[in-house]
Amino acid sequence: MKLSMSDLERYNRQMLMPNWGEEGQLKLKSAKIVVAGAGGLGCPVSLYLAAAGIGRLTVIDREKYELSNLNRQVLGWPKDLGKSKAESSVEKLRAFNPNIDLNALVVNLTENNVHDLIHGSNVVIDALDNWKTRFILNEACVKEKIPLIHAGIYGLSGQITTIYPGKGPCLRCIIPETPPEVKRFPVLGATPGFFAMLQVMEAMKLIIGIGESLIGRLLLFNGEDMNFNSIEINRNPNCTVCKDA
Ligand SMILES: [Zn+2]
Numbered sequence: 001m002k003l004s005m006s007d008l009e010r011y012n013r014q015m016l017m018p019n020w021g022e023e024g025q026l027k028l029k030s031a032k033i034v035v036a037g038a039g040g041l042g043c044p045v046s047l048y049l050a051a052a053g054i055g056r057l058t059v060i061d062r063e064k065y066e067l068s069n070l071n072r073q074v075l076g077w078p079k080d081l082g083k084s085k086a087e088s089s090v091e092k093l094r095a096f097n098p099n100i101d102l103n104a105l106v107v108n109l110t111e112n113n114v115h116d117l118i119h120g121s122n123v124v125i126d127a128l129d130n131w132k133t134r135f136i137l138n139e140a141c142v143k144e145k146i147p148l149i150h151a152g153i154y155g156l157s158g159q160i161t162t163i164y165p166g167k168g169p170c171l172r173c174i175i176p177e178t179p180p181e182v183k184r185f186p187v188l189g190a191t192p193g194f195f196a197m198l199q200v201m202e203a204m205k206l207i208i209g210i211g212e213s214l215i216g217r218l219l220l221f222n223g224e225d226m227n228f229n230s231i232e233i234n235r236n237p238n239c240t241v242c243k244d245a
Pocket of ligand 1: 169170171172173174236239240241242243
């Protein structure tokens, strides 16, 4: 695989970054990323992954756009109401960057299909809105040894960490009991938008192999008072999911 003339021009500004260059861009072009969820996190995540020239992007979401989604799920437009989130968002991404391989999967992520859906990918993005599916994804990523970039948001706040099987804690190490599911929680679109950008940065850095990642660290942000907190998180040696990873 090599970079085209159009790649060299389109991605020029990011290739100017230290330790990126053509080699780094080629790594992105060869990379496969799965974005689990096409909602508040998933829309901006997939838009910016597409902008950065990720070779193959798979967007998974079973749901359809509703009007109340549009304050944050920015690839869902009024014409998409009632239509598949995965397919409508991929349609926009295809127009935005026709030179990458895009794949929309209109399925529910379950224990039965999760391995098939993520197998062979370089990074998986947790852009989900419920804990049950998050833990299914966490366990599958640990087994497949695929880095998972987790983010979760509520109102003006959120958290992000990078789960790197074998190198740091998994989601189950840091959240032993599955929290209760909250269906219609408050959220301003800017909150998932902001965390989505952090997820994209983490994904880029992992694939290119630059910078310090959030492995073993949970980054918390509270938009009410504009404070960041970074706390160390450790593996649980008895974790039911990753103790053998
Ligand atoms: Zn664990």
